[in-house]
Amino acid sequence: MSNSHEHGHIEAKPHRHHYDAEMLSVEEALERILSYFQILETERKPLLDAQGQVLAEDLIAGFDIPSLANSAMDGFAVRSADVGGASLDSPVELTVTGKVAAGELPDRPVDPDTAIRIMTGAPIPDGADAVVAFEDTDELERSDRSAIGIRLDARVGENVRPPGEDVRSGEVVLAKGATLGPAEIGVAASLGLGEVSVVRRPVVSIVATGDELLEPGQQHRPGFVYNSNTFSIAAGVNKYGGITRIIGIARDTIESLNIALNEALDGADMVITSAGVSKGDYDVVKDVLDQRGEIALWSVRMRPAKPLAFGALTTGDGRKVPHLGLPGNPVSTMVAFEQFARPAIRLMLGMQVLDKPEIRATLDDAIENYDGRRVYARVIVYRDEDGQYRAKSTGSQNSNVLTSMARANGLAICPDNVARKEPGEVVAVQMLDWPDEYI
Numbered sequence: 001m002s003n004s005h006e007h008g009h010i011e012a013k014p015h016r017h018h019y020d021a022e023m024l025s026v027e028e029a030l031e032r033i034l035s036y037f038q039i040l041e042t043e044r045k046p047l048l049d050a051q052g053q054v055l056a057e058d059l060i061a062g063f064d065i066p067s068l069a070n071s072a073m074d075g076f077a078v079r080s081a082d083v084g085g086a087s088l089d090s091p092v093e094l095t096v097t098g099k100v101a102a103g104e105l106p107d108r109p110v111d112p113d114t115a116i117r118i119m120t121g122a123p124i125p126d127g128a129d130a131v132v133a134f135e136d137t138d139e140l141e142r143s144d145r146s147a148i149g150i151r152l153d154a155r156v157g158e159n160v161r162p163p164g165e166d167v168r169s170g171e172v173v174l175a176k177g178a179t180l181g182p183a184e185i186g187v188a189a190s191l192g193l194g195e196v197s198v199v200r201r202p203v204v205s206i207v208a209t210g211d212e213l214l215e216p217g218q219q220h221r222p223g224f225v226y227n228s229n230t231f232s233i234a235a236g237v238n239k240y241g242g243i244t245r246i247i248g249i250a251r252d253t254i255e256s257l258n259i260a261l262n263e264a265l266d267g268a269d270m271v272i273t274s275a276g277v278s279k280g281d282y283d284v285v286k287d288v289l290d291q292r293g294e295i296a297l298w299s300v301r302m303r304p305a306k307p308l309a310f311g312a313l314t315t316g317d318g319r320k321v322p323h324l325g326l327p328g329n330p331v332s333t334m335v336a337f338e339q340f341a342r343p344a345i346r347l348m349l350g351m352q353v354l355d356k357p358e359i360r361a362t363l364d365d366a367i368e369n370y371d372g373r374r375v376y377a378r379v380i381v382y383r384d385e386d387g388q389y390r391a392k393s394t395g396s397q398n399s400n401v402l403t404s405m406a407r408a409n410g411l412a413i414c415p416d417n418v419a420r421k422e423p424g425e426v427v428a429v430q431m432l433d434w435p436d437e438y439i
Contacts, residue, residue, distance in 0.1 A: 053198035054350035064164035076115040077128035091149035131159035199350035205264035229274035275328030304399035305336035329399035361389035367421040378408035
């Protein structure tokens with residue numbers, strides 16, 4: 001793009017290109033979009049800061065866990081041979097010679113006819129091969145704790161955790177590619193690791209376009225609408241593991257959009273714009289994409305979200321940054337984000353599964369498909385009295401009705417070129433959220 005354009009010497013209403021639009025299927029569009037992305041480079045992160053990120057290396061244990069045989073219960077370490085035949089009616093009395101707590105090493109063995117008081121996690125003393133829980137003794141009935149009555153015929157290994165029961169030294173405990181959730185972070189901590197190598201999070205810049213937009217917090221004005229798209233997109237980026245950079249609103253001129261994109265491209269792994277991708281005089285995103293980079297697609301056979309621009313923007317130093325131009329209607333923005341931006345973010349993060357979870361559900365309401373595109377209908381998925389999944393419409397399916405998206409927990413799919421799905425038919429539902437009660 002010329003410097004004159006960058007300094008504003010342009011027409012207020014840009015010349016419209018007459019694209020010979022190839023309308024792609026959702027799968028074709030996604031394949032083309034994902035071809036522009038790759039797994040990002042790695043970084044070292046403290047454990048808690050790495051939650052939700054993907055391991056970039058195998059985590060290998062340097063020692064057994066547990067490193068020593070230890071007690072699974074609070075009780076008494078004993079020799080199983082000494083308590084054979086012990087019962088509630090016929091307890092076996094043993095001399096108590098000491099105690100050992102977690103974090104201590106035993107200072108004496110368990111000799112014949114003796115016991116050592118032991119806490120959960122404490123190492124098993126030499127000579128002992130079983131632990132009898134406190135509740136299986138007469139400890140509470142004794143004022144003199146120098147002896148104990150055992151009321152359980154303990155077997156070898158009773159309540160004893162063997163060394164290496166959880167992890168063996170040299171074992172790959174967490175493999176490269178694992179996503180770090182709470183359990184994985186706990187495992188890494190159990191290996192003594194304070195930080196790990198992970199795939200870094202992608203930086204996603206977000207630009208809204210439109211002369212009619214107000215920012216939340218500004219005074220309401222008739223004829224204007226608040227910039228909800230930026231916030232729904234940013235929330236999605238955060239939810240799926242990216243780092244959000246909100247650039248703001250670009251007005252409906254190439255000059256304003258270029259200024260915003262110059263800022264958006266700085267350090268970004270992906271740029272997302274909303275609006276400006278249809279066929280109106282002021283839909284400038286495709287023009288700028290055409291001038292500053294390349295267009296890979298601009299129409300997808302889906303409803304909502306048919307108008308969609310995707311390509312790559314070229315920075316001043318020649319770097320190509322993928323750009324996803326989402327539609328302006330708020331529901332179209334959110335549906336397109338789920339289908340295309342979410343998989344791209346997960347790919348950059350190194351995630352192995354890119355798709356949303358899908359279930360099969362019986363429709364309560366019909367889905368109309370009047371133009372042969374794939375329909376993503378907003379529904380509430382619930383279980384009926386028989387425990388079967390059902391899908392109920394959230395109301396108006398117009399792409400400007402954002403509240404119907406807020407009420408939905410899934411998108412029921414009517415396939416391409418299927419004119420109608422009737423109540424009672426079973427369809428695929430892409431789950432937006434997966435509440436615990438549905439599992």
